[in-house]
Amino acid sequence: MKAMEERLLMVPGPTNLSKKVREALSQPQVGHTDPDFAKNFTETLELAKKVFKNDKGFQFVFTGTGTVGMEAAVAAAVQPGDRVLVLNTGYFGQRMVDINRCYGAEVEELGAGFGFHADPDAVRKKLAGGRFKALYVTHVDTGTTVCNPITEIVKEAKKAGALAIVDGVCSVGGIELDFDGMGADVAFAGSQKALAGPPGAVLIATSKDFLAQLEAKKDKVRTYYANLLRWKGVMDDPRTYFATPAVQLMQALNQALREVEEEGLDKRWERHKSNAKIIRDGIEGTKSKLVVEEGYRADTVTGIWTAPGAAPTIQKSLREQYGIDVARGLGENNTKMLRVGHFGNLTEKQAKFFVESFGRALRSST
Ligand SMILES: Cc1ncc(COP(=O)(O)O)c(C=O)c1O
Secondary structure, eight states: OOOOOOOEEOSSSSOOOOHHHHHHHTSOOOOTTOHHHHHHHHHHHHHHHHHHTOSSSEEEEEESOHHHHHHHHHHHHOOTTOEEEEEEOSHHHHHHHHHHHHTTOEEEEEEOOTTOOOOHHHHHHHHHTSOOSEEEEESEETTTTEEOOHHHHHHHHHHTTOEEEEEOTTTTTTSOOOHHHHTOSEEEEETTSTTOOOSSEEEEEEOHHHHHHHHHHGGGOOOSTTOHHHHHHHHHOTTSOSSOOOHHHHHHHHHHHHHHHHHOHHHHHHHHHHHHHHHHHHHHHTTOEESSOTTOBOSSEEEEEOSTTOHHHHHHHHHHHHOEEOEEOSGGGTTTEEEEEOOTTOOHHHHHHHHHHHHHHHHHHO
């Protein structure tokens, strides 16, 4: 296949990789029990601890996408018949509902209108209405692009005695998330979004208490590959075999996490915030409407309403005229919504270039 020209990848994951991350993908093959690989992986776990701000608990990193993280969290948290509350604020909230049902949980959902956030007061009331084993919240739902107030929500869950599980796939590394500070039990991230690694690795943070409860559960975890207990031995000693990791991917993730560390997490969150503002202001400057209510718009991805049927034309023009890839809305919003990812290594200059190109693509579509 002819080498592809690098476009500005602004879909909601994956994202453009740095040169060093790409180089890490093409190192000579080493074995997964190689001492140098083990050293590199141990460093990855240390770096993962920092991105979650999870000093007190444990980190897991293994081959598998964000969905495997969702599944590992559910399998670790529930037993058939357990009552759980899923804050269903979009596509990935719905996926959490479905996964919980697969594992036999009795699911109650608390929804919000499309583009609206989960309200902590409504969460508190719902939790007061019955005992729930676990509460699941999506930090940034990539389907609607809403950013939920996870710190307040996690606190409500803990007050009500429920496990608090956070989907940070579209936020970790780009938006503030303080695992220890909010008192979450589990949070997970994907390698391919704000962390700017290639797709295919999942990062999972757990609290110490959660892991202790899980260890007590032992053979009751109803999954094989996504069973955190099986992975624990590998995390404790990366030369232990459970399932062969995607070695190059792990090396590339290590490099991506080093780059997060070099930039500094606070500075990275700030950069995401200011780029998001440039993009949102620019979009509103064209009189286009943002999908999400004010105050809850994600700093990693933005949803834009287009005229009915116009999304494919604008998407095509951005790709063909300006070399920018964006995504469309999911399901029924496929031809009237665009979703623009602005995370990872995106620079201010690129954010401004997007705004300029979007304005032009929009004008030429009418
Ligand atoms: C919020 C959220 N959760 C979970 C997932 C699933 O991740 P993956 O596609 O890597 O399985 C995604 C993917 O976009 C996501 O955005």
